[in-house]
Amino acid sequence: MQPxxxxxxxxxxxxxxxxxxxxxxxxxxxxxxDSELASYFVGVDMNVLRKHQVLFLSYILGSKRSYNGANLxxxxxxxxxxxxxxxxxxxxxxxxxxxxxxxxxxxxxxxARMRTLKYFIVHQ
Numbered sequence: 001m002q003p004x005x006x007x008x009x010x011x012x013x014x015x016x017x018x019x020x021x022x023x024x025x026x027x028x029x030x031x032x033x034d035s036e037l038a039s040y041f042v043g044v045d046m047n048v049l050r051k052h053q054v055l056f057l058s059y060i061l062g063s064k065r066s067y068n069g070a071n072l073x074x075x076x077x078x079x080x081x082x083x084x085x086x087x088x089x090x091x092x093x094x095x096x097x098x099x100x101x102x103x104x105x106x107x108x109x110x111x112a113r114m115r116t117l118k119y120f121i122v123h124q
Contacts, residue, residue, distance in 0.1 A: 011106055017054065019100055024053045027096040036044035036088055040079060060113060074119040079123070080087065086122050090114055 028050055031037045041049070051071055059067035069075075075116075093114055097107040 002008065011110060012058060014106065015061075015102065017058055017063070019102075020057050021050075021054050023093070023096045023102075024050055024057060026099055027092050028053075028091040030095060034088060034092065037059050037085055037092075040081070040085070041044055061110070072117060076121045077123060081122050083118075086118055 023033060028041075028046060031033060032046070055065070055068055059065065064122060070103055094111050097110055100109065
């Protein structure tokens with residue numbers, strides 16, 4: 001998977017890794033408090049996952065560093081993520097972006113990019 005060069009680098013350059021890290025941390029705090037989603041993360045080392053997610057989101061938003069993490073589809077295959085749960089995750093991402101004052105257009109672009117990953121995550 002390749003990042004979207006023009007739009008992605010703009011978002012990464014505009015907000016940087018500190019904001020992406022804050023969004024990831026806030027988003028996972030929301031997810032872990034969500035009774036519909038928290039069960040996906042039982043037994044997961046959240047520190048490792050958060051670091052991984054920061055690297056992944058930085059990459060798809062335009063970081064110059066390469067991403068060498070797990071294949072997205074295989075990482076989610078055994079989780080049976082539903083479309084409803086995927087949409088809840090996206091809502092938490094959007095809420096976190098709003099909380100950290102990303103511009104409306106940037107939030108929409110961020111969420112749109114995340115939605116393109118649905119094929120790799122939803123398996124029902």
